[in-house]
Amino acid sequence: MNIDGKAWRTIWLEQGGRSVGVIDQTQLPHRFSTRSLATLDQAAEAISTMVVRGAPLIGVTGAYGLMLALQADPGDASLAAAFEQLNATRPTAINLRWALERVRDRVAPLPPAERAAAAALEAAAIADADVAMCEAIGDHGLALFQQLAAVRPPERQQEPFRVLTHCNAGWLATVDWGTALAPIYKAHRAGLAIHVWVDETRPRNQGANLTAFELGREGVPHTVIVDNAGGHLMQHGLVDAVIVGTDRTTRTGDVCNKIGTYLKALAAFDNGVPFYVALPASTIDWTLADGVAEIPIEARSSEEVTHIQGLSSVGSSAGELVTVQLPPQGSEGFNPAFDVTPARLVSALITERGVAPASEAGLLGLYGQAPECSEPSLAAEVDH
Numbered sequence: 001m002n003i004d005g006k007a008w009r010t011i012w013l014e015q016g017g018r019s020v021g022v023i024d025q026t027q028l029p030h031r032f033s034t035r036s037l038a039t040l041d042q043a044a045e046a047i048s049t050m051v052v053r054g055a056p057l058i059g060v061t062g063a064y065g066l067m068l069a070l071q072a073d074p075g076d077a078s079l080a081a082a083f084e085q086l087n088a089t090r091p092t093a094i095n096l097r098w099a100l101e102r103v104r105d106r107v108a109p110l111p112p113a114e115r116a117a118a119a120a121l122e123a124a125a126i127a128d129a130d131v132a133m134c135e136a137i138g139d140h141g142l143a144l145f146q147q148l149a150a151v152r153p154p155e156r157q158q159e160p161f162r163v164l165t166h167c168n169a170g171w172l173a174t175v176d177w178g179t180a181l182a183p184i185y186k187a188h189r190a191g192l193a194i195h196v197w198v199d200e201t202r203p204r205n206q207g208a209n210l211t212a213f214e215l216g217r218e219g220v221p222h223t224v225i226v227d228n229a230g231g232h233l234m235q236h237g238l239v240d241a242v243i244v245g246t247d248r249t250t251r252t253g254d255v256c257n258k259i260g261t262y263l264k265a266l267a268a269f270d271n272g273v274p275f276y277v278a279l280p281a282s283t284i285d286w287t288l289a290d291g292v293a294e295i296p297i298e299a300r301s302s303e304e305v306t307h308i309q310g311l312s313s314v315g316s317s318a319g320e321l322v323t324v325q326l327p328p329q330g331s332e333g334f335n336p337a338f339d340v341t342p343a344r345l346v347s348a349l350i351t352e353r354g355v356a357p358a359s360e361a362g363l364l365g366l367y368g369q370a371p372e373c374s375e376p377s378l379a380a381e382v383d384h
């Protein structure tokens, strides 16, 4: 996607494949900077500190992290230790484990001398497949938005189609296009008048920081709202659809996503607003049936709740990125990073294979059976 007219992906190879370039998302939207990851430790740290974040991008970074580990030491013990280190960085998004397993299973049977090169190819294939899947999600979501926009009452037809989204499930969360934002970009480029309500998404403000940044750079009309505003907007008919991404979706259609998603789904259900979840196959955990009981929820530092980062506009620090404390000294914070929305509150899942009910039957209808997502041919199967 575009930043000041230049097309970017979120992750790329540098120095002839000896390091990996990423956009430093901890500095956005106020500073656009990139980082070079040259070692396993640097890749793991980039994931855990959220220099890179978003389920699909975490997966691709993990895959390249294994490549970096194998460049340093291609032995069996190194491969196993790197897998464990990367897999422990963030526990909720299933894409990480999925991508790590895919690279490990590809390289483990090879002689050590061939492993790093094979890992590079596999990581690149995962990245390319992610782009293809996200673009296909965009096409399926666009068709859905066009149908919904067309059946609005006549007095609403002249107004933009109003979509609410939570967190950042845009191109910064993937390799390109995004999941929940892909249909929005497709709609904007197709000429459908669209307006996006952007949940700020406390505590880390991925909406206000990243989604607003992305939409602004693509020229998509949007308004940032506090997380508590969504229900009110829905009650007053100001939201035509909600669309979010997901970090892990069970085979039964339960959706784990950024904390606060569940509350949006409840408000949407109460107000008859359709609630959609956009996801690639790599986000489905076919081993789980009960999302609330079974999905591990990452608990992050309480400092993310008690402190907030932004651009200072006052005094000698004006123009600098500063961190300020919110509650009184001594008040504790609690920071579960994700929640689970039960399938019954999800109107439909939008995948690279099409739109389906959030249920086991719906997912099996799309995929036939739990797919071998490790097949490199998945990208080629995406027809759009």
Ligand code: MRU
Pocket (backbone or CB within 6 Å): 053, 054, 055, 056, 093, 166, 167, 168, 169, 170, 173, 174, 178, 179, 180, 206, 244, 245, 246, 247, 257, 258, 337
């Ligand atoms: O903690 P984050 O910023 O990694 O959380 C990201 C989300 O919750 C996204 O909505 C999810 O990964 C889907 S992104 C395509």
